Each structure stands twice: as structure tokens, then as C-alpha cells.
Amino acid sequence: MMILGTSSGWSKLKENRHQRLQRAAQLAQGKVVPADNVVALLEAVIEPYDRVCIEGDNQKHADYLSRCLTQVAVERIHDLHIVQSNIALSNHLDIFEKGIARRLDFCYSGEQGARMARLVGEGKIDVGAIHTYLELYGRYFMDLTPRVCFVAADSADPDGNIYTGPNTEDTPPIVESTAFKNGIVIAQVNDIADRVPRVDVPAGWVDYVVKSPKPYYIEPIFTRDPAQISDIQVLMAMMVIKGIYAEYGVNRLNHGIGFDTAAIELLLPTYAADLGLKGKICQYMMVNPCPTLIPAIESGFIKSIHSAGSELGMEKYVAARPDVFFDGPDGSMRSNRTFCQLGGHYADLFIGSTLQIDVDGNTSTATLDRIAGFGGAPNFGSDSRGRRHSSHAWLKAGREASHGSTKMPRGRKLVVQMVETFREHMQPTFVDKLDAWQLKDDFKMELPPVMVYGEDLTHIVTEEGIANLLLCRNDLEREQAIRGVAGFTQVGLARSHRAVENLRHRGIIRRAEDLGIDKRKANRGMLAARSIKDLVLWSGGLYEPPKRFRNW
Amino acid sequence: MNLAEWRTRESFYEATARRRITGVLDQNSFQEILGPADRITSPHLEELGFPVSFDDGVVIGSGLLNGNNVMIAAQESGFMGGSVGEVHGAKMTGLLQSALATKTTAVLLLLDTGGVRLHEANAGLVAISEIQRAAFRLREAGIPILVLIGGNNGCYGGMGIFARCCDHVIMSEEGRLSLAGPEVIETAGGVEEFDSRDRALVWRTMGGKHRFLLGEADRLVIDDIRAFRAAAIELMQKPEPLTLESMLQEHRRLAERLEAYGDCKDALEIWKRMGIPGSDSIPIMDNEAFHAAIKPYVASKETQEKKCHER
């Protein structure tokens, strides 16, 4: 046969993988590696300049493996390229401080944002890009495929079959991208059992299993204590329910994780039910099992919830509600961030909070001196241009956006930001220029870190009312609509009173009274649960809140 | 859970001092004494550059309870942690003195406090002692003092001691009644001694249910202003005698407690020793289930004392 190609050797990755496994042969018994051998294992299977993916989710973290990585000899292992969705633990950054890793592609850094900024400033971290979750997962299969990955799970059997527990989260794309490109998959598990409750990752995709000395690190980050919801948040939530959910018939949606959206959830069984909205709104949600959803689920509002991850304390409740949640044959929840993000992107509405909004409606949660990222919010909080199926809410929003133009009918996703005009310590939410611009300059980024772009934003809800940006005919109107709900911030004070009154007349700005909401009734008494204990009672004792949230 | 019934409840825990008072008393009967318009604020807080409150964090006055004349005070949970400063304390002392002079049916004290206001430390400490002294005079005159505890701050420090110097204590499960707060104990003895962030531990050590089980509270009610009102009506005409006999009874009760539970390190052990089946799940029981579960095993404070008396 004639050979046209010039290359030879099509299995270099496979051969290299074989060499790595050979080097580690003495360290494992089958696939099981004793915890004490992990540093040696990492030194054996990782090579300098490797791309390594560390599972760092919202909930579970491969924290033991990432801690071991800080202990490898830097002369053997250095200049790694880390790909990781969530930089949450200090040891995630220690490897950069020590020179073990240099390049980083990630999504979100939360509490480590300030230290990250410092390390970037010192040249210890070379940031490739800050992604959304879907972007980064996509790149695992495109140009950022890991050579080695660390994942975390509840249990494994001696063959290497893995049960992730309810927090499956990022595990599937990490394992799949690594295992099918001849990479090395190392799993940290809380327990090694003869049989796992269900197989989330088949043994054939897994190279090593380590029982960590302590269970993986997990935080109840989606638990919002109803006791901390303010009257103002109740008022805003009432406006959202009556002025947006009822108006558009919003049935498929994603909620942010703040107190504002928790207030909406807790008003469904009371205020929304009183308005006769049960069965008409909020039936399908893409959201973690936030405890504040319990009353709405129990009162039959919500038909189905798919989650990116679980939430500490919600395990038994979720397992006992298989009609609502996605539970496995073993009874426990199966989450998956990729699919949750995907569903949420094609839903009818996203609503969440933010820290800053400018007069064009661009929003950002970035704060000075920190490099934090946005995780999944930009995918939820953007119009889905590829959407081809219709729904009542989507079409109505589309009609409003087209201003009666009849050319090509097309829908719009509702993207809502729900904020108080001032945050605590009198920090204005509405600003002339986002801090994101300053951040762009400070850290020489190519883009200012914007969470929701103005062109995707359809509604702003503040204590002053709702601004429907879809109905604005031009940028000037849009700006006045934003100023018209910006309260006593400088942005709000600079409004044209005449223009704002005109917008109000046209229903572009709607105050509580325009919506028929009595402000004096907007108080915590409206909430279906006012404490974590109420949530436990609603759940029939199935919800087991972490100790720090209890007052009984 | 019955949502309709639940929605009719009004949380005592969440209500302001003024609302607690108007909710506990007969409708429209409350007459405030030295109200906000009198502007009796703390000169000491002002001197230190702290915000003041027009009532210094305690609302006092008179009103009707089921048609009976009573005097009432309520500490404001949100202002300086309900703490007792000079003016705050003097208002309560003055109220008790007035109750003695006017011979009201009872005095209701809605306590919600961490104790002494440290910004006025010495004056706060003696203020509580003066409240206590005035309360004893009232008891001597046979006018019962009812303490209601169900707010965010619980009832701690000197006020925790004071509360048990009154005739009756009515608590909700959310209420806490103790001397030293969890943070103070943690600071002194380390997190191994008391993890103040472990709120379940805090409540089973100091919360309403445990206090009721020990006989430190006369009534345990749900977190509803009306439930507190009902319990207050029930107890307002039942002064507790402070006599040699009653003190010897109490002494025996406290001796028995030391004897029976002195070595326990967790409320769970105490409850188990009380013989309550399923005692581990006590924290999660609602009020009704709790009373049903403990009834056969724990005598109420009244019957405990009666039993002591019979012996």
C-alpha cells in the first residue's frame, strides 16, 4: 500500500501512558494506592509541563490529592498547567507559590480571589483565561485535555468502580476527557467498599484509587437561612412573582443562590399561591437543591429539579422525592453540572443578584484586588441564540423585544438581575463605570470581567420597581429605565424625572403600587419559612441542616 | 405541616419589643411609660460615639392582660444585644417599683439580653442587681413576676440569674437561658470545651427544651406571640412563695440534679438518663410531639415540687 502520510507512531500518548503506569507499578496494589504513597505516585505519573485537572467543584474537592501535589519535589515536577473549574482551597494556590505549577485555566476563585490576584501580580500564575463552566468543560475535549486528573468521590470498589455520591458535579467531563485521551485518572474516595451503591464511573476509566485520610472537603454553600431575608427582599420577590413570573408564565428557569431568590422561593407557597399561580409558574428548575426550595416543592409548585451538585444536609430529603429530583436506582441523587448548565442555558428565565450594574445594563460581581470569575452565571444569564423551540414566555419576551416588527418571529430569554440599589455599607449597586474596567487594567486582561452583558439583560428589579429593558426603543430610553429604578444612587439621582414618568406611563418602569402590591404587606410574615427550623418542619424532618444553621 | 395554621402564627422571636408587648397584652391596652418621645437615651453610649436609641433598648409601661392590670417591660433584641445599661436598667427598676406601689396583678418581663452592657459595665452590673432587689420586694408583696424568653439574644449573664429569681419562666424552644454565653466559654476554655459555632450543641445545652426538662422553665410554648400570651394568662395569678419551705424544696431539687446528672457532659446523656425513649430526637420534635414524648418521664416543675414537698 502506498503511504501518503509523513508521520509515524500514532500512539505516542498511549506509549507515554504506559511508561507512567510502569513507573508507578510498585506504589499500588491493583488500582488501590495507600494514602501514604500518593506523593510518590504523583511524582511517578506526572511529568513537568503536564496539563493536570484537579476536581474542584462547588461542593466536593479532591483536596487530599491537591494537598499531596503541594508536597512533590519541585525539581521533578514543575511548570504544570492546571485546568480546574473552582479554585476554592488555599492548597490550590500553594502549588503556584512553590513553582510546581505555572499556568492556570479556571472558572471561579471565590474566596481565594485576593490571593490569586497577588500571585498573578507576582508572576507566579500565568492565567490562560477565566471561563464559564461550559466553556472550560468544552475545552477539556478540545485544546485543554488533561494529561492527569484528580477526582473526588464517595466510594470505590477494589476494581476501581466509582460512586460519586450525590455530588457528581464535574466528575464526568473530567474523567471522560482524560481517560479517552490516554491520560491518567486518579480518584480520591472517602471509602473503599466491596460493592459501590451505583457505578458513576466504570472501573475501566480509572487508573488509581486512594482512600483519603479524611472525607473530601465539602461546604453547605447553597444554604440560605430564611431568618436573614429582609423585608425589602420580600418586596422585591413579590414584584418578581407578580410582575415577571405571572406576566410571562415563567415555567422553566434557573435561580441564583442569594437571599433575593431565596425570598422568591419562600413566597411561592404563600403569595404566589394566593395569586392562583400554582401550576402556572416555576414548574421546572435547574438549580442545586437549596433548602429554601423545600416549601415550594412540598406544596406542589415544582415538578422537576435538575441539579449541578447536591447540598449538605439535603441528601435524605432529595432521596425521598425522586419524582422531583434526579435520583439513581440506589436512591441517592445524581447531579451533573454540565447538563444543569446546558438546561439552564436553554431555559426561559435566569434570575440572580449581582454587585454592580452600569447604565448600559452590564453587570459584574468582580471586586477590586480580586480575580474571582463567574462560574456558571454567564451561561445562565445570556440569551440562547441557538434556541429553536418555543414557549409562551420566550415568545412574549421576543415580541416585546421586536417592538411589533413582523419580519422574523423569534423569542428571547428573560435575563433578570435582582438587586437593592445600595448594598451594605452604602455601596451603590448602580455605577457609571464597573469596577471590572479597573480590574482589566490592573491585571492586564483582554476583557473586563462582565457577568451579564447589557444586551442580554431584559429586566432589572430593585426595591424601587421593575425596569423592562425589552420594551425600550433605544439606548437613551434604556438608560433612563435603568436610572429610573436606581433609587438614590448617583446613577438614580441623575435620572430625567420626565423621561422616567413617561416610561412608567408606558409600563416600562413599574413600581410596587403599579403592580398592585401593598408595600406595607411586604414583610417577612409573607415567607413560607422564616427559619431553618421551619424548613426542617416542612421537610418532615428529612432535611438535616448542618449544625451551624440550627437554633434548637 | 398545616400551612394555613402556620400562617396565622406571629413569631415572638422575630417581633420587635413593642410588637411583643402589644401582642401579649389585650388589644389597644398598652400605655407606654417614658416612651421614645421622652428621649431618655444613654449618655454613656453617646460619649463613646455609639448610636443611641430613644428608649435605650427597653420598652416599659402598663396594660391589661385578660382584663387584669399588669405592668410590662420588653427588651429590644436588636439594640446593643438587649444589654442592660444604666438607663435601661433604671427603667426596669422603676417599673417594678411602680408595680409595687400600684399593686398590679402581675409584672411581665420579656427578656432578650446578653446581660450587662459592657460599654457601661459597672453601671450595668449594679443596674441588674437593683432590678433584682426591686423584684424581690414585689415578690414579697405577692405580686408575681413572669419572665418570657424567646428572642434572639436569649437571656444571659446577670439577667440569666435574675430570670430565675422571678416567679415563673415561660420559654419557647428558640429561647436560651443561661449564665455564661457559648463564646465566652469557648474563649476561656477553648473550642474543645465548647464549640460555640455548633449551634445544635448551644441549644441542647441552654435552649428552651433542655431548660424545661430540667424544670428551669414553667412552660415551653411554640414561637407564637399568642402562645406566650396564653401561658402568661395562665400563670399571672399564681405567685410562687419565697419561704424557707420553698427554698428547702428548691435546694433538694438542685441537690438531686447534681447527684443525678453532675457527671453528664452533654444534654443527650441527661435526657437518656431521664429515661425518655428516643431522647436523641428531642431537638427535632415539634412542641406537641415533645410534650407528648416526655410527659410520662418528666414531671412538670409544679409536680416535681409537690413531690419534694410530700417527701
Place this chain on the structure above:
Amino acid sequence: MIEQLKFDFPGHPSPVQPARGNACIGVVNSGNLEVLIESAALGGRCEVDVKTSANGFKSTWAAVLEDFFARNRFADIKISINDYGATPAIVSLRLDQAAAEIMEKEMR
């Protein structure tokens, strides 16, 4: 430190008559405030005394109060405020509650 601010507003030409002498709303805790509203013989004008722990927001207070008096037909009214860093949203809410309260005969 506490900043003291004083404001003076012209009363409404056809004012409403409060049902009570005074009303007090809100609590002085972090992010919150206490509003005392009283009838007072001020020759038809309205006065506001603010004591606030958040310094440097005089113009914001002026705007919030102006808005409040534009919404309410008040004359001969004195408002006294102890503020512990409340946002304008909370301030407006408490002012509205105080205004509603003084118009009600009985204390709730």
C-alpha cells in the same frame, strides 16, 4: 463617630392630620434605623434631625427626605432618626411605616 444632620422642609399647604401624637418605628441595629415621628408646632414647617453612624451622606439623606415629603402631605411634623448605617431603601421603608403609623389611631 456620630454625625448630626438637620433638615428643614416647607409643610404641605393642605396637610393631613395625624391621628396620634407620635409613633416610633425601627430598631437601632447595624444596617437599620429608628424613626420617631411627632406632631410639633413648627409654624407649618417640618423638621428632621438625623444622628447617623455613617458619615458623609448628607446629600443622600436630603434626597431621600425630599422624596418622602413629596409623597406625604405633612405639616408641623418633626422626625428624629437614630441611624446605624441603613441603606436608603431601608430609610424610605421605615419613613413610610412611621408615616402610616402616626395616621393610625391605635398602636398595632
Place this chain on the structure above:
Amino acid sequence: MNVEQTLDKIFSREYKIERDGLVISGSGICKGRTVAIIGTVDHAAIGVDSAFRLASAVLKVIQEFPKRPILLMVDTQGQRLTLQDELLANNAYLAHLAKCFELARRMGHRIVSLVYGEAVSGGYFATGMMAERAYALPDAQIRVMALDAMARVTKIPLEKLVELCKTSAIFAPGIPSFVRLGILEDVWQGTLEDCLDRALRLPVVYDNRAQLGRERGGREWAANVAIRIRVSAGLA
């Protein structure tokens, strides 16, 4: 001075005490008058056991020696700060002690307290401050909280607290503050025997502390507010 040295001076060595843990009880003769002695030693941290022992001593005096005056000897670092004490309700044990003192007062016992060591916060509140008249030795220590701890809790700079302590008795630790506020009737100096004798000869009072505080310029509000309330309630 330790408790024995102090009692030696008060009772010219004519006394007998027993020690049970950190609690002492007994009696002595002062100028021909038998006085019951009850107190704490070694900077006692008062927990449920000590509070109970103190109450036992008070009840014993009430039952066995009607109307015998009680000298309450105070040396306490405050309440004991443990989980077990709170579990059993230390507040209840201290309240019980307070009620026993109240009972003694009602039954005709004069009660005088003397801080001879230290007296802190809740421990003093439930013991020495229950006396009809409270005294201290000049070198005794009394406080609610040490200034550095107070600075930490109240978030007031320590320097500012120290400065304010020079003029204000409201939170300054130390005997002069407690005298100015009227909490302490007096400081015992000179012959302690005479001091106790004098104290027991004073007329019976119920609670003169607010009045003393006003007279001494330490706190005006306590007395004034109480009067204003009586006026508002239509009583004066």
C-alpha cells in the same frame, strides 16, 4: 490578705470556719456579737457545686441561728466558665443562692459583704452584691471585665478606654469606681473589728445604691429615671 488573716483581724481570732472546696462557713464573735461567716476563697470560680454549698450554708444559718448577722467574705474570679456548669444551669444555682440570701434578709438576718480578694462580674453579682451593704478592703480588686477584654468586645480602642477611665466610674475597674457608683457602701480601713461593728449598727436599708451613686456623683440616671417613671405612672 488571705481569708484567715482577714478574719483574724475582724474577729480578734475568735472565729471558727470550715472549708468545703472553695467555700467557707462558720462563725465568729465581733465585739460580743456572734456573726455567721460564709464565703469563698482562692479566687473561686463559682460553679454549680460552690453555689450549692454557699446556699447550704445560708440555709443552715437561717434554720439554726435565727437573725444571726451574716458576714459574706468575697473572693471570686466570677462564675466558672464550663459547659457542664451551664448544662446544669449555673444561673439557677446562683439564683437559688440569691433567693436564699433574700430569704435570710426577710427573716431578719443582717447581711454585710466584704471583698477581701477579688470580685468579678457574675460571681460578685450573686454573692457580695446580694448583701444589704457591701464593703471592700483597700487592696481588693473589683471589676466587670478587664479593660483589654472590654476593648476587644466593644471594639473601642484601649487607649480611649484608659483615657475615659480617668473621669468616668461607669466602666473603670477598681474600688473607687464601685464606691462612686454606690455599689460599695465604703472601704474598710483601720481596725476591721470596728468596721464590721459599725456596719452592723447602721439602720436597715433595702437598696440605697442608686441614691448613694447620685450623691457621690457616680451615676445620676439610675435614681432620676426611677423617679421619672413613678411620676409618669402617676405615683409621685
